[in-house]
Amino acid sequence: MSDLHLEVKNLIIDALGLEDMTADDIDSTAPLFGDGLGLDSVDALELGLAIQKHFSIKIDADSKDVRQHFASIDSLADFIRSKQQGGQ
Template structure:
């Protein structure tokens, strides 16, 4: 069974059409934005929608902690785990 972290990596690749990247290329603790995977604010919106659709978990863009939730695959997995019904 795939781990939640691997599911999220797959979701990131699919949602953002990152055709040249595999889940092995995405480090669990590496930053998703900036120096890490290099995502931007548009990617964050796309990813937020994908997370909502896949896991029925909403990340409020106005939430001060939204940036923390999107910091890495590990932090996103922790957020989803703690908010899934």
């Protein structure tokens, strides 16, 4: 697991108050919403704000790709990495 993956997992746990989970409990490829981790739309808002603050990046909630970026830990880490490298 990369450092960024671990950082994102721990941020999810902290931001959403998932005290009964550890980073090892979260599968990097499993869906974050629905049948995977089971997050909902309120969690998505809280997570989006936490990611913007923690990583100092901007997330365009109206972007057609935002749902895809939040699909899993892997896709979220790729999105954060691209934003930090100046990607759109």
